[in-house]
Amino acid sequence: xxxxxxxxxxxxxxxxxxxxxxxxxxxxxxxxxxxxxxxxxxxxxxxxxxxxxxxxxxxxxxxxxxxxxxxxxxxxxxxxxxxxxxxxxxxxxxxxxxxxxxxxxxxxxxxxxxxxxxxxxxxxxxxxxxxxxxxxxxxxxxxxxxxxxxxxxxxxxxxxxxxxxxxxxxxxxxxxxxxxxxxxxxxxxxxxxxxxxxxxxxxxxxxxxxxxxxxxxxxxxxxxxxxxxxxxxxxxxxxxxxxxxxxxxxx
Ligand SMILES: Nc1ncnc2c1ncn2[C@@H]1O[C@H](COP(=O)(O)OP(=O)(O)OP(=O)(O)O)[C@@H](O)[C@H]1O
Numbered sequence: 001x002x003x004x005x006x007x008x009x010x011x012x013x014x015x016x017x018x019x020x021x022x023x024x025x026x027x028x029x030x031x032x033x034x035x036x037x038x039x040x041x042x043x044x045x046x047x048x049x050x051x052x053x054x055x056x057x058x059x060x061x062x063x064x065x066x067x068x069x070x071x072x073x074x075x076x077x078x079x080x081x082x083x084x085x086x087x088x089x090x091x092x093x094x095x096x097x098x099x100x101x102x103x104x105x106x107x108x109x110x111x112x113x114x115x116x117x118x119x120x121x122x123x124x125x126x127x128x129x130x131x132x133x134x135x136x137x138x139x140x141x142x143x144x145x146x147x148x149x150x151x152x153x154x155x156x157x158x159x160x161x162x163x164x165x166x167x168x169x170x171x172x173x174x175x176x177x178x179x180x181x182x183x184x185x186x187x188x189x190x191x192x193x194x195x196x197x198x199x200x201x202x203x204x205x206x207x208x209x210x211x212x213x214x215x216x217x218x219x220x221x222x223x224x225x226x227x228x229x230x231x232x233x234x235x236x237x238x239x240x241x242x243x244x245x246x247x248x249x250x251x
Contacts, residue, residue: 156187
């Protein structure tokens, strides 16, 4: 893979059932530090694509290059491990352990690293990880909440803890699937602002899906729109018009 790509697909396709492609003919490139919004109607394959790009689901045709690893179908276990070490995930539902502290939840982001069983028990986590957790909390403006129980925080704050949990891994690529969908408009904007800032301040590449067109346009450099399993358009967010956005969702 060329050094200047974080992700690249070539002729990529994915079917869950033989002969019924959900995604096809995808040639996508994502470069370092780009903020990419992936949009499309319900069921058009956004989540499927996110999973395929990082090897969590096998592709059916074509190749994927992700974070230095190139594969067709599924990556090898070693490739998958190397990819995972460079990625942070954030989903619509934060998935925090409610009765644990914010700090413990962030430290859990280290699970998957060598020696990471210690991350499951906060008191055994190496001091360095606690420092990293506090740095991550500071990046999402929540260091003052470190010792509170996760379920004492608002929905927007909990989602920012989930971002910190992804950030502790110092990822090159942050993948967020509908990260603001369960939040009210103000908390949703806060979460998207945090993502956007992290991308510019820490040089993290951001790939997120959204059904909110304001979020898609305002917090990305580029929008990739999927329709009927193909790329409908792929261009700078500043040049995407309302009518182009509407077209993506027209049956
Ligand atoms: N595990 C699966 N097995 C079979 N079909 C699946 C599976 N997961 C998803 N699909 C189908 O693949 C298509 C794409 O689904 P996907 O969830 O990727 O779409 P999406 O664009 O993320 O949708 P949404 O916006 O509703 O989250 C849908 O038709 C869905 O029913």
